[in-house]
Amino acid sequence: MPDGTGGTPPRTLAEALRTRGDDSLTALLRARPDLLNPVPNDLSQLATRAGTRASVVRALERLDRFTLQTAEALAVAPEPAPYDALRALLTGDEGDPRIERALPGAVGRLRDQALIWGSDTRLRLVRTARELLAPSPTHPSPTGLGPTVAEATAGMSPGRIQEILTAAWLPSTHDPVSAVASLTELFTDRTRMAALLDTAPMEALSVLDRLVWGPPYGEVTSSPTPPVQWLRDRGLLLPATTRTVVLPREVALHLRAGRAHRVIEPVAPPVAPRTSEPGSGSRPQLVDSTAAGQAYTALATVEELAKDWNEGGPSVLRAGGLSVRDLKRTAAALGVTEPIAAFWVELAYAAGLLAADGEADERYAPTPAYDEWEELSSPERWARLAVAWLTATRTAGLVGGQDAKGRTLAALGPDLDRGPAPEVRRRILDLLATLPEGTPPDPESLMARLRWERPLRGASAAGRPDDLRGRLAAWTLNEAEMLGLTGRGALSTHGRALLDALGDPAEGITTTPAELAAAGLRAAEALRPLLPEPLDHVLLQADLTAVAPGPLLRPLAELLSVAAEVESTGGATVYRFTPASVRRALDAGQSATGLHDFLRAHSRTPVPQPLTYLVDDVARKHGHLRVGSANAYVRCDDEAVLDEIVADRRSQGMRLRRLAPTVLAAQADPSSLLEGLRAMGFAPAAESADGDVLITRAHAHRTPPRTAPAPVPDGPPVPDTTLLGAAVRAIRAGDLAATVVHKTVPEPAGSRSRARAVSASASASTEASRSSGPSRSGDLPRTTSAETLATVQAAAMTGSALWIGYVNAEGAASQRVIAPVRVEGGFVTAYDHTADEVRTYPLHRITGVAELADDTA
Numbered sequence: 001m002p003d004g005t006g007g008t009p010p011r012t013l014a015e016a017l018r019t020r021g022d023d024s025l026t027a028l029l030r031a032r033p034d035l036l037n038p039v040p041n042d043l044s045q046l047a048t049r050a051g052t053r054a055s056v057v058r059a060l061e062r063l064d065r066f067t068l069q070t071a072e073a074l075a076v077a078p079e080p081a082p083y084d085a086l087r088a089l090l091t092g093d094e095g096d097p098r099i100e101r102a103l104p105g106a107v108g109r110l111r112d113q114a115l116i117w118g119s120d121t122r123l124r125l126v127r128t129a130r131e132l133l134a135p136s137p138t139h140p141s142p143t144g145l146g147p148t149v150a151e152a153t154a155g156m157s158p159g160r161i162q163e164i165l166t167a168a169w170l171p172s173t174h175d176p177v178s179a180v181a182s183l184t185e186l187f188t189d190r191t192r193m194a195a196l197l198d199t200a201p202m203e204a205l206s207v208l209d210r211l212v213w214g215p216p217y218g219e220v221t222s223s224p225t226p227p228v229q230w231l232r233d234r235g236l237l238l239p240a241t242t243r244t245v246v247l248p249r250e251v252a253l254h255l256r257a258g259r260a261h262r263v264i265e266p267v268a269p270p271v272a273p274r275t276s277e278p279g280s281g282s283r284p285q286l287v288d289s290t291a292a293g294q295a296y297t298a299l300a301t302v303e304e305l306a307k308d309w310n311e312g313g314p315s316v317l318r319a320g321g322l323s324v325r326d327l328k329r330t331a332a333a334l335g336v337t338e339p340i341a342a343f344w345v346e347l348a349y350a351a352g353l354l355a356a357d358g359e360a361d362e363r364y365a366p367t368p369a370y371d372e373w374e375e376l377s378s379p380e381r382w383a384r385l386a387v388a389w390l391t392a393t394r395t396a397g398l399v400g401g402q403d404a405k406g407r408t409l410a411a412l413g414p415d416l417d418r419g420p421a422p423e424v425r426r427r428i429l430d431l432l433a434t435l436p437e438g439t440p441p442d443p444e445s446l447m448a449r450l451r452w453e454r455p456l457r458g459a460s461a462a463g464r465p466d467d468l469r470g471r472l473a474a475w476t477l478n479e480a481e482m483l484g485l486t487g488r489g490a491l492s493t494h495g496r497a498l499l500d501a502l503g504d505p506a507e508g509i510t511t512t513p514a515e516l517a518a519a520g521l522r523a524a525e526a527l528r529p530l531l532p533e534p535l536d537h538v539l540l541q542a543d544l545t546a547v548a549p550g551p552l553l554r555p556l557a558e559l560l561s562v563a564a565e566v567e568s569t570g571g572a573t574v575y576r577f578t579p580a581s582v583r584r585a586l587d588a589g590q591s592a593t594g595l596h597d598f599l600r601a602h603s604r605t606p607v608p609q610p611l612t613y614l615v616d617d618v619a620r621k622h623g624h625l626r627v628g629s630a631n632a633y634v635r636c637d638d639e640a641v642l643d644e645i646v647a648d649r650r651s652q653g654m655r656l657r658r659l660a661p662t663v664l665a666a667q668a669d670p671s672s673l674l675e676g677l678r679a680m681g682f683a684p685a686a687e688s689a690d691g692d693v694l695i696t697r698a699h700a701h702r703t704p705p706r707t708a709p710a711p712v713p714d715g716p717p718v719p720d721t722t723l724l725g726a727a728v729r730a731i732r733a734g735d736l737a738a739t740v741v742h743k744t745v746p747e748p749a750g751s752r753s754r755a756r757a758v759s760a761s762a763s764a765s766t767e768a769s770r771s772s773g774p775s776r777s778g779d780l781p782r783t784t785s786a787e788t789l790a791t792v793q794a795a796a797m798t799g800s801a802l803w804i805g806y807v808n809a810e811g812a813a814s815q816r817v818i819a820p821v822r823v824e825g826g827f828v829t830a831y832d833h834t835a836d837e838v839r840t841y842p843l844h845r846i847t848g849v850a851e852l853a854d855d856t857a
Helices: 013-018 022-031 043-050 053-061 065-075 083-091 097-112 127-133 158-167 176-188 190-198 202-211 226-233 249-255 283-308 324-334 338-350 368-374 378-391 421-433 443-453 468-483 493-502 513-530 554-563 579-587 592-601 609-621 639-647 649-654 670-679 721-739 749-760 764-772 785-798
Strands: 217-219 244-246 354-356 364-366 539-541 545-548 565-568 573-576 626-628 632-635 657-660 663-666 802-807 813-824 827-832 837-842 846-851
Touching: 013 043, 022 097, 022 721, 043 053, 043 721, 053 127, 065 083, 065 097, 065 127, 065 443, 083 097, 158 176, 158 226, 176 190, 176 249, 190 249, 202 217, 202 226, 202 249, 226 244, 283 324, 283 338, 283 378, 283 468, 283 493, 283 513, 324 338, 338 354, 338 378, 338 468, 368 378, 378 421, 378 468, 378 493, 378 513, 421 443, 421 468, 421 493, 443 468, 493 513, 545 554, 554 579, 579 592, 579 609, 592 609, 632 670, 639 663, 649 670, 721 813, 785 802, 785 813, 785 827, 785 846, 813 837
Parallel strands: none
Antiparallel strands: 217 244, 354 364, 539 545, 545 573, 565 573, 626 632, 632 663, 657 663, 802 813, 802 846, 813 827, 827 837
């Protein structure tokens, strides 16, 4: 295998990074974007940041199982470890061609992410990663291995070590160090170790079998059994505490035939298809039609939700979100369960269609964006929902659960964002796309694949299977089905179109909003042939119902939603006309003639006579009584009708009094009077102060303009190509300034006090760069003002580069490599290689200058 670093083996991670090309550094920063916050000054600072605990933990969490197992094996190998020793830990004595083929790729991934460095003869794991993965009494290793003989015998008395040598048939030594080395050599010699174990009692071998694959610790009493005592006497078990013993790592590896792990998974488990059902030859078409039906249902459900909240929805809890009672009421209105209602509410919120209105009595309501969304075609409306779901971090599956403080998580509440959600959703759909069209996955194989790809994220703190990533995967499968991205468990054609337009996320490039919108439009075009065209007609029936055999055009749908009640939904929607619904249409400004004409124009069947009679009867009574504000009054030209109202006992609560033969006054307000008369069977109409009939339409309450909630990223966002290129150039330039070779400049005697002041104000990052990297620059250069001016002027004339020390207005010192262009008025204008731009520096802030030994400009 190639060396991987080239030239002289690096001594530090910073030196290893300096041997990399720009493409390799770009790949590192793309894979670990947290290293860019902020942009490191040089490669030494980049190496230091790459070794911090938080960054290493984040990088380890993104490793697949085999790459992580490779790092775990390297953590228990002697440092530095040759490549052959690492391979032996993974393949064991018998070898494994699959592991040998996969190992170079795993080592390359670890090296690319700066988790290991060094040549293949001296591989080193980053110190923080070794501390996290190496075994310890408080943090057992995933390999199940314990400490080495040298670690386990640290602190043991020299006499006890000599006793172990004697019991193991080894010659005595003169010091503990050589004694430990002799014991280690015995345990790593397969032939001699096998001979020693051949003399062990069977019970002693049973004890070793229980400890060999971990955990390597066992409890003992003050008087151990003979098998345990036999093992302790020969160092096969070493004391960890007064009551525990540990199996040394070398002994365990011998018993394991050299393998660090019990089970190695060098290849990702495939996603298996679900068992085929009989007669599934047309499954792709069946999947698409099922998914299209779900997409249509999704649109209808969101519309029904907005209609339910049209005049102002539920109140916002003081802590944010919906109350349990409001969620139950919304679920009943949508005809679904509460978890499903929470999903639709959260989806509409993530798409920016619903939000809080921000009033004093804050309530949820549709946003102005909902009205714009309604104007789109059905495929485009679905695409908006699908894109919002795919990228949102809002997680509806958490609703009803509890947070870390035991508080119930509410729908639309503030604690439902989970950063990994978009990644899991996208990965699930990508894995579905690897199966043949129309083929659903086996759920167990799908979960196994996800656990292999992110083993650290796929394991909960207690090792339970109900981890967040696993639950996100289960929710994703259900939500994708409800949304219509999948049908019967398989990815639909329009779902594939959406993924193809988004590109491969493995490239690590962030998808822009414009690209998301374009992907949505492509998916909408794939869905368009699968959705039925909106209809301009219904089928009126004699039982006062209207059957809509499919989706309706908006004008027809809006009128029916006012003039009739929805009786049932599904493939065909059934509307029922009632006196109350017809009166509602008349209150909204319709006339009897207009209703007759509209129904006649949009019915494929003759208008039934009962419906004509219903409309005419309600219209004849509608407005016959007039209610105004006196406090309130009733006006009617027919005195007999007023006599009937006054004589009715149900009107006593209205406290009516006749003012004139055709006018009654009431102590109730107009709205209560209207409702009371309607309850008595009359059809009154409200009138204005001018005596005109008031048209009452449903008041559509809208929030002020609202943007969709921004996703909460799972860590720093992946930088784009432009930022990565600029960052690499800046790091290279800063590293040049920190490591460039310069001529030695003698320090003037009169500048010592000034040097001390500058040194005291130097920044921590500069000190870290000098200590971490192979900088040969020493301290900041210091020259007199005259020498500085003369050197800078000469460099401007010859076009050469200089190494300078500079103190900014805040007192922070730094090193820079500049190429002076002009010197005048106490300032030098130069091209700054560190900043990669032309800058102007006051000469009095330059501590000193030095010529470069070799012109690196």
